[in-house]
Amino acid sequence: MRSALIVGTGAIGTSIALALRAGGVVTHLRDTDATAARTAEEVGAGITAAPAGPVDVAVLAVPPAAVATALAALQREGIARCYTDVAGVKALPEREIEALGCDPTSVAGGHPLVGNGRPGPLAAKPDLFDGCPWALVPTERTADRSLNIVLELVSLCGATPVLLDAERHDRAMALDSHVPHLASVLLGGRLRDAEASALRLAGQELRDVTRGASASPELWAELLSANAAAVADLLEVFAEDARGTAAVLRTPGVPAATALLDLPRRGAQGQTVVPGKYGVPAASLAAVEVVVGDDPKEYAQLLGDVAKTGVSIDDIAIERSAHRGTARISLTVPVAGEPVLVSKLRLRNWPVRGG
Structure with missing residues (x-):
């Protein structure tokens, strides 16, 4: 691949452009928001000048509802040899692409699975997709040459x-993303009318479960509408589970107690099959917690000492306790590296929970 056009210079589109530029690809940028395109150009994601001829691939980093119309316009322009997108739903764009009479041989749909971070080109990173799954959704009419370019x-x-x-x-998106987001939203909505005394008792579990509720309502309304049937099917299954659980809770006795014990067991069994970041099995990771002073300098000192241990860190989470002036830093590491990290940090007098 020698050249590409990125249509849409938000965080995802600009991150793709940065990654391609790092790989030596000449990358052109286009956006209906001229300021966003110029910003992406200024951070080194590519150039806003139009390509002199067809590029190898055009990436449509636009909302799902805009994919088909954008594709039709680009194909009329003859801007690229093949096309892909990054939309979070695939059936709707696929139907609309067919309805508009687009050339399907040059299209291979795509969807990089990355977390929803800050929007805009300034939030872009060239390594955003490292190790992440990227769904590729070619149709029966997608040409091999098109799929190979997108690969x-x-x-x-x-x-x-x-x-x-x-x-x-x-x-898969209904199960992995859309219904979990709805669960966060539904629980968050219940908190609006909660008593102040209940909210004063809120802990980390409630914050974790409702964190997704703060995401863009407009974006999620579009995603849920575009994947309505799959989401509704799964919600109905969950509703049946919830009604069954409620019935058990209202039935006293030993059978009810046995059923209530089985419920968290099944949940725990299901959770174990969820892969960790970068596809690493969750069971192969361990958490090491360190309590430090709530001071950026102390954070930096700890991370410096962690780096000296040579143990790779899969993830870091920080939970602050402002009234105590402390912070709990959780380091997710490979299971084999846990005893090494714990031992070496304790030698440096860090208060470690783990091992």
């Missing part, structure tokens, strides 16, 4: 391709 794009971004069809992708 090369995914590789240049450092992601892991996962090939599947549109319906399977959207069902």
Whole structure:
């Protein structure tokens, strides 16, 4: 791949552009928001000048409802040899692309699975996709040359391709993302009328579960509408589970107690199959907690000492306790590295919980 056009210079589009630029690809940028495109250019994501001829690939980093119309316009322009997108749903764009009579041979749909961070080109990172899954959703009419170019794009971004069809992708998103977000939203909505005394008792578990409720309502309304059938099917299954649990709770006796014990067991069993970050099995990771002073200098000192241990860190979480002036830093590491990290940090007099 020698050249690309990124249409849409938000955080995702600009991150793709930065990754391609790092791989030596000449990257052109286009956005209806001229300021966003110029900002992406200024951070080194590419150039806003139009390409002199067709590029190898055009990436449509636009909302799901805009994919088909944007694709049709780009194909009329003859701007690229193949096209892909990053929309979080696939069946709707696929149907609309067919309805508009677009050339399907040059299209291979895509969806990088990364967390929702800050929006805009200034939030972009060239390593955003490192080790992340990237769904590729070609149709039966997608040409091999088109799929191969998009596979090369995914590789240049450092992601892991996962090939599947549109319906399977959207069902997976309902389970992995859309219904969990709705659960966060529904619980968050219940908090509006909660008593002040109840909210004063709120702990980390409630904050974790409702964190997603603060995401863009407009974005999520579009995603849920576009994947309505798959989300509704799964919600109905969950509703049946909830009603069954409520019935058990209202039935006293030993059978009810046994059923209530089985419920968290099944949940725990299901949770164990969820992979950790970068596809690493969650069971192969361990958490090491260190309580430090709530001071950036102490954070930096701890991370410096962690680096000296040579143990790789998969993830870091910080929970502050402002009234105590402390912070609890949780370091997620490979299981094999846990005893090494604990031992070496204790030698440096850090108060470690783990091992």
